[in-house]
Amino acid sequence: MVAVKKEGGPLRKRSLVWFRKGLRVHDNPALLEASQSAAEVYPVFVLDPSIDPTEDGVKIGANRAQFLLESLEDLDQSLKKLGSHLICIRGRPEDVLPPLMRELDINHLGFEFDTEPYWKAQGEKMAKEAENLGARVHCPATHTLYDPEHLMAKCMMDAPKSYGQFLKLVAKCGSPPAVASAPESLPQISKDVLGRKHSGVPTLRDLGYEPLPASERTPFPGGETEALRRLEDQFRDTRRIALFEKPKTSPTDFETPSTTVLSPYLKFGCLSSRVFYFKLKEAYRKNGKHADPPVSLLGQLYWREFFYLCGYAFPNFGKMEGNPICRQIPWDHSEGGKEKLRAWESAQTGYPFIDAAMTQLRQQGWLHHLARHAVACFLTRGDLWVSWEEGRKVFDKLLIDADWSLNNANWMWLSCSSFFYQYFRCYSPVAFGRKYDPSGKYIRNFVPALRKMPKQYIYEPWKAPLSVQEAAGCIVGVDYPMPVCDHAVASKENMSKMAAAYKKAKSESPPPKKKAKKAK
DNA sequence: CTGTGCGTTGTATTG
DNA sequence: TCAATACAACGCACA
The missing domain is CATH 1.10.579.10 (DNA Cyclobutane Dipyrimidine Photolyase, subunit A, domain 3)
Structure with missing residues (x-):
C-alpha cells in the first residue's frame, strides 16, 4: 500500500483515470491502483468531436460510434456499481483535460499506454501537463499481452518483420503479466464541479448521427459485460476453442459467424487480451490436444500482438510513403x-x-x-x-x-x-x-x-x-x-x-x- | 555471396 | 471426391 493520508491535507491523493481504449473494469491496473490508494478518483472519457480520430481525421461510421457509446454506457454502469460513475466530456483531450486537472487539483494521473501515433502523442502531452502540475503519472501498457517497450528491448530494437520471427521473440518472453483484479469499490464523486458541463454518455443523435434502420445496425453490442458474456459463451465448447484453425472457418457463415467475434471487444479493450490469453491456455490444458500458431486461436492473439508491435516500431505505418517496410507501388489515383x-x-x-x-x-x-x-x-x-x-x-x-x-x-x-x-x-x-x-x-x-x-x-x-x-x-x-x-x-x-x-x-x-x- | 526452405487461409486442371 | 500439380516465381531467414 502506498503511504497516503486518507483524510485531507496535502498528501490526499486525487486521481484522474483517463480512459481511451481499455473500456473495462477488469484487468485495469491504472484504475485498480487509483482505487487502492486515492481518496478521490475521477474516471474520465474524453469524447473527441471527430470521435476516435485517426490520422485521416475520418469521421467514424454510425455502427462503430454506437459500439463505442454502448461500451461507455456499460463502463458507466460498472463504475456505478463500484460507487462511482464515468465522467464523459466532449472535446479534444489537450483542450479539456489540463483545465479539468487544475480544477480538481489532481495530483495523480493514470491511463493506459497506447502505441498508436495519435494516442501516443496525446498521452505524452497529457503526461507532461500532469507533471507540470506536480502530479504523478501511472501509464501501464495493458492493451497488449506484452509491453511493447519490453518486446523492443528483447529484440534489441530490431523489430521482427515476419510472424515466424515474432514467435521466436515471444518465446523468449515467458508468460504475459498476470491479470489484475477488479477494484472492490471506488470513492464517490462528490465534487459539484462536474455538474452541467460534464454530462453523461451521449446518444448517437447527440453526436450528429441519424439512427440507423434496424437492418443496418450491427448485431454485436458493445461493452465489457457483453465482452465477458461472449467470452464465456465461446469458451463453453472447450474442444472447439482448442482445435480452432482459422483457415477452416468460413467467410460466408453470416447468421452465426464461424469465428469468435471477440475482435471488437479486444479493440476497445472491453476484453483484456491477457484474460483471453489465460483462458485459452486453460482450455488447451483441459482439452489436451490443441492447434498451434499461426492458425490456432492463440495464434490469432499473437498476430494481433505482432501487428501492434510493428505499428509501434515502424514509422509511417499507416501509409505507403515513408514507410520503411512498405513496397512503393504506383496505385491508380486518377x-x-x-x-x-x-x-x-x-x-x-x-x-x-x-x-x-x-x-x-x-x-x-x-x-x-x-x-x-x-x-x-x-x-x-x-x-x-x-x-x-x-x-x-x-x-x-x-x-x-x-x-x-x-x-x-x-x-x-x-x-x-x-x-x-x-x-x-x-x-x-x-x-x-x-x-x-x-x-x-x-x-x-x-x-x-x-x-x-x-x-x-x-x-x-x-x-x-x-x-x-x-x-x-x-x-x-x-x-x-x-x-x-x-x-x-x-x-x-x-x-x-x-x-x-x-x-x-x-x-x-x-x-x-x-x-x-x-x-x- | 549464393542457394535453399519456408511462408495462417489461391486457382484451375488433372488423374 | 480429393490430392497433386502447374501456374510463374515473391521476400526473408538462415546455412
Whole structure:
C-alpha cells in the first residue's frame, strides 16, 4: 500500500483515470491502483468531436460510434456499481483535460499506454501537463499481452518483420503479466464541479448521427459485460476453442459467424487480451490436444500482438510513403481509380460475392477475416489497382473492430505491400466465395437483387442468358451492375504491374545495410 | 555471396 | 471426391 493520508491535507491523493481504449473494469491496473490508494478518483472519457480520430481525421461510421457509446454506457454502469460513475466530456483531450486537472487539483494521473501515433502523442502531452502540475503519472501498457517497450528491448530494437520471427521473440518472453483484479469499490464523486458541463454518455443523435434502420445496425453490442458474456459463451465448447484453425472457418457463415467475434471487444479493450490469453491456455490444458500458431486461436492473439508491435516500431505505418517496410507501388489515383473505389465502397462492383461482403460490412460493421481478404485483394493488387490506404480508410470507418495497427498491417499484407509478397496468388471474386457457399446463400442475403438468380449464375450473373435474368427478375446492367472489370484480364495485368514495381524498388534501393559499411 | 526452405487461409486442371 | 500439380516465381531467414 502506498503511504497516503486518507483524510485531507496535502498528501490526499486525487486521481484522474483517463480512459481511451481499455473500456473495462477488469484487468485495469491504472484504475485498480487509483482505487487502492486515492481518496478521490475521477474516471474520465474524453469524447473527441471527430470521435476516435485517426490520422485521416475520418469521421467514424454510425455502427462503430454506437459500439463505442454502448461500451461507455456499460463502463458507466460498472463504475456505478463500484460507487462511482464515468465522467464523459466532449472535446479534444489537450483542450479539456489540463483545465479539468487544475480544477480538481489532481495530483495523480493514470491511463493506459497506447502505441498508436495519435494516442501516443496525446498521452505524452497529457503526461507532461500532469507533471507540470506536480502530479504523478501511472501509464501501464495493458492493451497488449506484452509491453511493447519490453518486446523492443528483447529484440534489441530490431523489430521482427515476419510472424515466424515474432514467435521466436515471444518465446523468449515467458508468460504475459498476470491479470489484475477488479477494484472492490471506488470513492464517490462528490465534487459539484462536474455538474452541467460534464454530462453523461451521449446518444448517437447527440453526436450528429441519424439512427440507423434496424437492418443496418450491427448485431454485436458493445461493452465489457457483453465482452465477458461472449467470452464465456465461446469458451463453453472447450474442444472447439482448442482445435480452432482459422483457415477452416468460413467467410460466408453470416447468421452465426464461424469465428469468435471477440475482435471488437479486444479493440476497445472491453476484453483484456491477457484474460483471453489465460483462458485459452486453460482450455488447451483441459482439452489436451490443441492447434498451434499461426492458425490456432492463440495464434490469432499473437498476430494481433505482432501487428501492434510493428505499428509501434515502424514509422509511417499507416501509409505507403515513408514507410520503411512498405513496397512503393504506383496505385491508380486518377478519376477512374476514384470511380472504382466508389463502386467497391458502395457494393456496386458487379461481382456478387464482393458486393455481398461490402454490404455485410456496412450493415454489420463486421466481416469474416477471409471476406476481408477477398475484398481487399479485389480493391488493390487483384482487380481495381486502388491504393490500400483508401481501403483501409473505409474499413476504419465501418468496422466495429477497426484497429489502426491491425488494419494497416492487413491491408499491406493483402495488397502485397508488406509481410506477404506472393502476388501471383490472387483471390478470384467468383471462385473464392463459391468454394464455401456453392448455392450463394450469403449473396442472396446481402444482395437482394440476386435473390432469385439460379445458383449456377449467382457468382457471375452477367453470364446468365437473358431469359434466365428475366425469370430471376434481375437484368444485369439494370437491376444489378455489370462487372466493373474483367477479373481474368485485370488480375493478369496487375501481376505484371506488381512485378515491375518490385523490380523498380529493388533497382532503386539496394537492400539496406544493417550496420555501417566496413572499411575495406 | 549464393542457394535453399519456408511462408495462417489461391486457382484451375488433372488423374 | 480429393490430392497433386502447374501456374510463374515473391521476400526473408538462415546455412
